[in-house]
Amino acid sequence: MRYSLLAGGKRVRPVLCLAACELVGGQEPMAMPSACAVEMIHTMSLMHDDLPCMDNDDLRRGKPTNHKVFGEDVAVLAGDALLAFAFEYIAVATVGVTPARIVRAIGELAKSIGSEGLVAGQVVDINSEGLSDVGLEQLEFIHVHKTAALLEGSVVLGAILGGGSTEEVEKLRNFARYIGLLFQVVDDILDVTKSSQELGKTAGKDLVADKVTYPKLMGIEKSREFAEKLNKDAQDQLSGFDPEKAAPLIALANYIAYRQN
Amino acid sequence: MRYSLLAGGKRVRPVLCLAACELVGGQEPMAMPSACAVEMIHTMSLMHDDLPCMDNDDLRRGKPTNHKVFGEDVAVLAGDALLAFAFEYIAVATVGVTPARIVRAIGELAKSIGSEGLVAGQVVDINSEGLSDVGLEQLEFIHVHKTAALLEGSVVLGAILGGGSTEEVEKLRNFARYIGLLFQVVDDILDVTKSSQELGKTAGKDLVADKVTYPKLMGIEKSREFAEKLNKDAQDQLSGFDPEKAAPLIALANYIAYRQN
Numbered sequence: 001m002r003y004s005l006l007a008g009g010k011r012v013r014p015v016l017c018l019a020a021c022e023l024v025g026g027q028e029p030m031a032m033p034s035a036c037a038v039e040m041i042h043t044m045s046l047m048h049d050d051l052p053c054m055d056n057d058d059l060r061r062g063k064p065t066n067h068k069v070f071g072e073d074v075a076v077l078a079g080d081a082l083l084a085f086a087f088e089y090i091a092v093a094t095v096g097v098t099p100a101r102i103v104r105a106i107g108e109l110a111k112s113i114g115s116e117g118l119v120a121g122q123v124v125d126i127n128s129e130g131l132s133d134v135g136l137e138q139l140e141f142i143h144v145h146k147t148a149a150l151l152e153g154s155v156v157l158g159a160i161l162g163g164g165s166t167e168e169v170e171k172l173r174n175f176a177r178y179i180g181l182l183f184q185v186v187d188d189i190l191d192v193t194k195s196s197q198e199l200g201k202t203a204g205k206d207l208v209a210d211k212v213t214y215p216k217l218m219g220i221e222k223s224r225e226f227a228e229k230l231n232k233d234a235q236d237q238l239s240g241f242d243p244e245k246a247a248p249l250i251a252l253a254n255y256i257a258y259r260q261n
Numbered sequence: 262m263r264y265s266l267l268a269g270g271k272r273v274r275p276v277l278c279l280a281a282c283e284l285v286g287g288q289e290p291m292a293m294p295s296a297c298a299v300e301m302i303h304t305m306s307l308m309h310d311d312l313p314c315m316d317n318d319d320l321r322r323g324k325p326t327n328h329k330v331f332g333e334d335v336a337v338l339a340g341d342a343l344l345a346f347a348f349e350y351i352a353v354a355t356v357g358v359t360p361a362r363i364v365r366a367i368g369e370l371a372k373s374i375g376s377e378g379l380v381a382g383q384v385v386d387i388n389s390e391g392l393s394d395v396g397l398e399q400l401e402f403i404h405v406h407k408t409a410a411l412l413e414g415s416v417v418l419g420a421i422l423g424g425g426s427t428e429e430v431e432k433l434r435n436f437a438r439y440i441g442l443l444f445q446v447v448d449d450i451l452d453v454t455k456s457s458q459e460l461g462k463t464a465g466k467d468l469v470a471d472k473v474t475y476p477k478l479m480g481i482e483k484s485r486e487f488a489e490k491l492n493k494d495a496q497d498q499l500s501g502f503d504p505e506k507a508a509p510l511i512a513l514a515n516y517i518a519y520r521q522n
Contacts, residue, residue, distance in 0.1 A: 001376060048341060053333035072314035076337065077383050080309060080344065081375040087348045088371030091364050099360035103352050106367060110349030114342040115262060122338050 001078045001085070003069060005043045007061040012183070012256065013038040013151060017158035019248040020172050023241055026162020033093035034105060034161055037086035038154040041109070044079035044086075045118055045150070051075060054126070083113070097161050105160045112153030121146025125211075134212040140181070147187075148180020171237050175249065178234035183256050185227045188213040189220060190261065198261055231257040262339045262346070264330060266304045268322040273444075273513070274299040274411060278419040280509040281433050284502055287423020294354035295366060295422055298347035299415040302370070305340035305347075306379055306411070312336060315387070344374070358422050366421045373414030382407025395473040401442070409441020432498050436510065439495035444517050446488045449474040450481060451522065459522055492518040 014035035021031035050057040050065040051072060057065050067075035087106060094102050111117060125142045128134045155176035159169045192215050214223040234253050238246040275296035282292035311318040311326040312333060318326050328336035348367060355363050372378060386403045389395045416437035420430045453476050475484040495514045499507040 044341075048337050051334075051337065053337065073312075073387055074384060076309050076312065076314065077380045080305075080340070081380040083341065083344055084371045084374035084378075084380070085376065088368055088375065091368035091371060099364045102364050103360045103367075106364075107349055107352035110345045110352060113345035114349065115346065117345075119338045119342040119345070123335065126334050126338075 001082050003063075004047050004060070004066045004078070005040060005082065007063050009039075009043075009061050010259075011039060012252070013042050013154040015252060016151060016176070016249070017154040019252065020155045020158030020164075021162030022158075023172070023238075023245045023249060024159050024162040024164030024168050026158070026164075027096065030094065030096045030163075031158045031161045033089050034109070034157045035154075037090050037109065038150060038157065040082045040086040040089070041113060041118075042150060044082040045113075045122075047075050047079040047082075049122065054122075094161065097163075101160050101163070105157045108156050108160065109153050112149040112156075117145055117149035117153070119145075121149065129211060131212075136217055139212050139214070139217060143181055143184035144177070147184045148177055151180040151183060152176035168241075171240065175234050175237040175253075178230050178237070179253050179256055182227055182230040182234060182253070185214045185223055185230065186256060186259065188215055189223050189227070190259075192220070194261065227257055262343050264324075265308050265321070265327045265339070266301060266343065268324050270300075270304075270322050272300060273517070274303050274415040276513060277412060277437070277510070278415040280513065281416045281419030281425075282423030283419075284433070284499075284506045284510060285420050285423040285425030285429050287419070287425075288357065291355065291357045291424075292419045292422045294350050295370070295418045296415075298351050298370065299411060299418065301343045301347040301350070302374060302379075303411060305343040306374075306383075308336050308340040308343075310383065315383075355422065358424075362421050362424070366418045369417050369421065370414050373410040373417075378406055378410035378414070380406075382410065389473065391471050392473075397478055400473050400475070400478060404442055404445040405438070408445045409438055412441040412444065413437035429502075432501065436495050436498040436514075439491050439498070440514050440517055443488055443491040443495060443514070446475050446484055446491065447517060447520065449476055450484050450488065451520075452476075454481065455522065488518055 017031050017035040017038055018028055022028065046060060047066045049055055050060055051067055058068055059065065065075075066078060070078070087110070090102065090106055090109070094105075097105075113119065121142050121144070124138065125146055128138060128142065152173055155172050156169060159172045164172070191213065214226065218226065231253055235250055238249055278292050278296040278299055279289055283289065307321060308327045310316055311321055312328055319329055320326065326336075327339060331339070348371070351363065351367055351370070355366075358366075374380065382403050382405070385399065386407055389399060389403065413434055416433045417430060420433045425433070452474065475487065479487065492514055496511055499510060
């Protein structure tokens with residue numbers, strides 16, 4: 001659990017969670033356990049995704065994947081334990097938040113993982129591998145679930161725990177949906193334009209796995225334009241908030257849009 | 262998810278959860294979502310346990326195992342989704358209980374799964390297979406975690422959600438620990454004393470897998486005496502409660518102790 005969780009990574013989800021909490025007027029400690037929890041869930045999804053029966057990946061965050069070091073059985077179990085611990089940590093470590101908001105946050109987070117979230121995206125992704133007729137709609141379904149759902153969960157969790165109003169939570173949910181898709185479009189572009197060394201993970205693997213991607217469906221230039229539009233749409237959602245407090249989320253959207261790995 | 266969850270089984274954990282809720286004066290609807298949740302978690306642990314990288318089992322609850330029908334990748338993901346959905350269902354569907362108690366229940370349940378619960382037992386079990394020097398202490402660690410932890414979680418959840426006092430919750434926790442161990446001791450005895458036909462599953466499996474068991478470590482007679490003692494210790498924990506309300510849990514303890522398959 002520690003090996004994969006502490007292997008580094010961009011920590012985009014925890015940062016989103018904390019930034020959303022502060023944007024709606026909350027304090028960092030209210031959302032810190034949830035920020036850790038969303039990273040645990042992201043990590044466990046990568047551990048299971050890397051298994052031989054799924055993507056069969058040897059390298060993750062610049063290190064051998066979990067099952068390469070500890071074996072497949074332990075990689076499955078450590079992922080399960082991380083998933084459970086994420087909920088435990090929110091339940092026992094969140095301070096300064098009403099229990100009603102904690103329960104709401106747990107419900108939102110859980111929904112972003114299961115058969116209406118991350119796992120839904122993974123299953124459709126697996127089933128569409130090698131198919132030649134995957135369209136833009138199905139590609140968007142995959143990414144909205146596989147990547148955007150947990151990003152959305154991270155933001156919504158922060159907004160709920162920070163004491164946000166229903167309207168604020170929904171604006172931030174929309175923001176998260178745009179940057180969730182933005183994140184994946186940029187990932188697809190980087191996979192075909194960067195080397196493994198630059199990425200810290202195997203480059204060009206989407207092509208090898210014959211996966212459908214945005215560059216494959218619309219070309220690199222149109223993919224870049226689409227990324228620009230998503231970034232703008234995302235930032236538009238923040239226009240009603242205090243610009244100073246919105247600055248970290250705007251910076252994060254720009255970071256996601258213009259990152260090089 | 263449906264295929265494995267709805268394949269049947271003894272439903273011991275949900276029954277324990279509901280009985281504990283009613284014993285402390287709660288109503289069934291308070292604990293019903295949690296009763297479903299503990300069965301989801303039990304099921305997902307079986308799905309992952311049956312995988313080729315773990316026990317590599319072909320049959321479960323009289324049907325082909327999940328990965329045999331849907332493939333390993335889907336079996337891993339469906340297990341993950343069931344685990345997440347268990348928490349979602351408690352968070353969104355529990356009624357008539359204060360949010361503070363729901364948060365406490367979620368923390369207890371999560372702890373019974375991860376690196377201090379079910380998964381801890383699985384990992385030590387995997388690591389001790391084929392070893393000749395596994396002692397009673399290590400065997401007990403495995404069962405206390407692999408089997409008893411979730412049984413304990415089920416009872417404690419029911420007691421918390423039903424409105425039990427701290428003292429009542431702790432008495433029921435002890436009850437659950439005894440019957441958790443009792444459950445496994447009886448399982449071990451049945452494995453060596455009954456035929457496959459009587460059990461409805463492969464008998465003598467532990468011997469073939471060279472697994473350490475109670476009969477192997479202390480003989481059948483001493484194992485039977487140990488089971489008797491555990492059943493008595495468990496029932497002693499219920500002496501302070503209304504006998505009429507305690508009757509279902511006492512019946513369940515006797516069912517576990519004297520079952521023939």
